[in-house]
Structures are given as structure tokens and as C-alpha cells.
Amino acid sequence: MEKDLNPPERKLKCDDVSKCFQLLESILDGQEQSDSNGTLDHKLAKCQPCFEYYNLEQAIREVLKTKCTKQPVPSELASNIRQKIEEIK
């Protein structure tokens, strides 16, 4: 995580930001095959911008998934729907 920022072997400039960031987004969104994950650790270990981008994008997805407020479904909604269905049958 962020504690491991900037180890000496990481490049400070990414050679192809567009290609790398798009790949990282696809991996985080579950769109890439599992073999992409094999190269992921290597990529993140070598490139500081990719490492930071990946961690931030991952954190944003995580908080959206776990912290967004959910609305309780009104208790009468399901029965209202069933009633309307009976009327059109």
C-alpha cells in the first residue's frame, strides 16, 4: 500500500501512461484474463505512477462498493407490483 511508496527500483515516469492505465482499469474492473494478473505485480513493482494509479483506483472502487448509502426498499412495493400483475393477467 502507500507505506511502500517510492522504492528505489521503481521508475518515476511511466513509458506509456495511456496503455498502462487502461490495462489497470480493465484488470480492476475484472475485464482482463487472469494471466494479466501475473504481469500486474511486476508492473506495479517497477513503475511508481502505475503503482499509485492502481492503488487509488482500487480504493475508489472499494469505497463505492462498501460505503455508498443504500435505500431500503419500501415494504409495500413488492406486494403492489404483484397486485398490478394480477390485474393485467
Add this chain to the structure above:
Amino acid sequence: MTFLSKISYNLSQLVFLKLMSEVQRKKYSDKDKNDIFDNEFMPHIDSMYNFGYRLTFDEDDAKDLVQDTYLKAYRFINSFEKGTNAKAWLFRILKNSFINEYRKKSKQPAKVDYQEVETYYNSDSVDYNITSDLRVDTVKDMIGDEISNALNSLAVDFRTVIILCDLEGFTYEEMAKILDIPIGTVRSRLHRARNLLKDKLRSYAQDMGYDTDNED
């Protein structure tokens, strides 16, 4: 209604009519219809209601949208193949109902947003830049209300892709079908949506006195 809004509205009407007039592949018995409805459609009512609420920000409108969606789903149940992706099918109907009926009823003047125009007319070219100075720990420290408010403040097209991908877990392919847009547009719209979300989160962080790299 502006010219662009009219085009967009008419296109979505056509898409909706096409969806609803798809060749009926099945001829289900009443028992089958009830089974599909109870076991494949109704389990998604929670996600459907939350999607409706996040589109409209109104409990009654969300209820109407969901009810309308389920009635259409029942009416056109023969277009649904049992055992396929019911959630995506229902979301597509709800999204079309929202565009065709809720937006039409809305008294708010139609406005053309630059980002929205860019999304439609420059849809697949995305500039991947290192622009965010938002910290990972800052994001993780935010409470649910701050995250929800940031999401809710996005324009509806951007909000929608984040809801579908991050909250509901749809794949790019499923999102492309739900939204009737190419996969490349799904990808670019998601990227823009998340960048806009980061801007909102960064501004919340600064207002709330969280640590950001920008404060130095």
C-alpha cells in the same frame, strides 16, 4: 427541449420500441411465467429500487419506475429467455423507462453539458493523464455520505456507469447492452466518470481538512 436532447430522446424511444417488439422467442405457460417472475425477476427488486432512486433521487419516482419496469417485464416475458441474465434485462428496461418517461415528465429545462456532448461525440478517445493528487488513505477515511454525495453530484450518464460497474458489478459487455452503447464508449465514459468523481472527492477532502498533496 434542445435539438440535441430531441435527437437523444427520439433515438432512445426507437431503441425502447425495438427492445419491446423483439421477436417473442418463447411461449411460456402461466406457471412458467410465475416461476420466472418470482425466481428470476423479483430477487432483483432491491438493486432495481436503488438504481431507480439513484437516478431520480425521489422515493415515489423510484417506486413508479420499478413498478413500471416489472409490469413491462411481465408483459414482455416471452422475450426473456429463462435462465439468462435477468438482472441486466431488467436494468435495461428500467433505464429505458427512465429516459422515455421520467426525463420527459421532468419540468427541468434541458441543458447541454459540455462533458455530455464530449461523451457522445468524442466517445472513445480518452486522455489517460496523471492528474489526481488524491491520497488513497484520504479516500479510505471518507464516510459513506461523502462518497454517496460525490457520486450523486455527477451528471446522470456518468453516475449511471459507476452505479452499474462498481455498485452492481456488471461487466462492460452487460453495460453496453443495458445502455445501448459500444464497449469502447462504456470504457471511456467510466474513465471520465471516475475522474469527475475524484475531483469531487478531492474537493470534499480539502473542505473537510483531510490531507491532500495539493495543500503543500
